[in-house]
Amino acid sequence: MIRPGRNIAIKVPQHRWDETVAFYRDRIGLRVTRELSASMGFDFNGFTLWIDRVPQQSQADVWLELFSDDPDAALARLGSPQRDELEPLDGVTGHWTSDPAGVVVLVRKPREGEE
Template sequence: MEAGKNIAIKVPLHRWDDTVAFYRDKVGLPVARELDDSTGFVFGALTLWIDRVPHQSQVDVWIELFDDDPDAALSRLGSPVRDELEPLTNVTGHWTSDPAGTVILLRKEQMG
């Protein structure tokens, strides 16, 4: 198992614009990609995503881990399957969480 390439901060709607501006204008991180509800910043070797989540009332940090066999890794971790959190499209893996509740995308890295 190894660290992935993405970290996401899930931000309530009313805090999203200010949070994106903070990382862009005050921290000075370069924008890597902009989507309708997400802005990705260059964060060293990672991408830091600031995701707008209208139905959320607090901030969550979500991380990504890679493993060649996500099902076996999930079993080793003893962590719950949390696939209801967000759809996984074209991804081999699962959403899960650590004991403190931090959401983890445990997936096979896509090559190419």
């Protein structure tokens, strides 16, 4: 079974990061839940919306997360390409892939108590 994960990421070029963070924090009023050196996490109605600064990026991308107890079988079911070269999967059991429109999707096994 494949189901929605808890994370949505917007990968933003470095030159647009500050104004994008300000847009979600100051104009929309989303609550900041986590701050990292190159990422800002916001509460998005129980989900986490990550705004990630990506220096080598020229335009914004949206990346989604899906949960599956068997990420290999889920990837086969989706018929999508494995794209694990996109970003390291440290401590995560799963795969990066993409939908037919090119939206990046992480299909991963949830950690204990994560759902």
